[in-house]
Amino acid sequence: AQLFSQIGISFPQVRKDNIKQEAPEKKEINLNIGFFVPFNQTIFTSEVNWFTTKWNGGDENHLYYTPGMVWNLQNWELGFGFPIGLNKQADNYKAIAMLTYEFNISEEKD
Numbered sequence: 001a002q003l004f005s006q007i008g009i010s011f012p013q014v015r016k017d018n019i020k021q022e023a024p025e026k027k028e029i030n031l032n033i034g035f036f037v038p039f040n041q042t043i044f045t046s047e048v049n050w051f052t053t054k055w056n057g058g059d060e061n062h063l064y065y066t067p068g069m070v071w072n073l074q075n076w077e078l079g080f081g082f083p084i085g086l087n088k089q090a091d092n093y094k095a096i097a098m099l100t101y102e103f104n105i106s107e108e109k110d
Contacts, residue, residue: 006032026058034066043070049083062090075102 010028034047045068053060068081077100085092 001035001037003035026053027056028053029055041072045070045081060089061087063087064090076100077102
């Protein structure tokens, strides 16, 4: 089992076409904390995800709990997560998927 965390800042895209936006986007902070537990070819995941623009004058504040699973299929990984909204601004639920192909460009074996 392993614990993990990730923090980041997303910057809004600057428009260069002189079209005025109704509500300019704000910088967003995101924080993800969780753990995963491998079991045979399956990895069970559990995360808490938080996204907010309140620190930069925005009004968005989304909090989710995301259980999920990842399957190791030789060089491929297939994963699914199901975010569940924990506050009023978050969506009630979502579904996310990922597909990853891992390769090694050197001759070394892991």
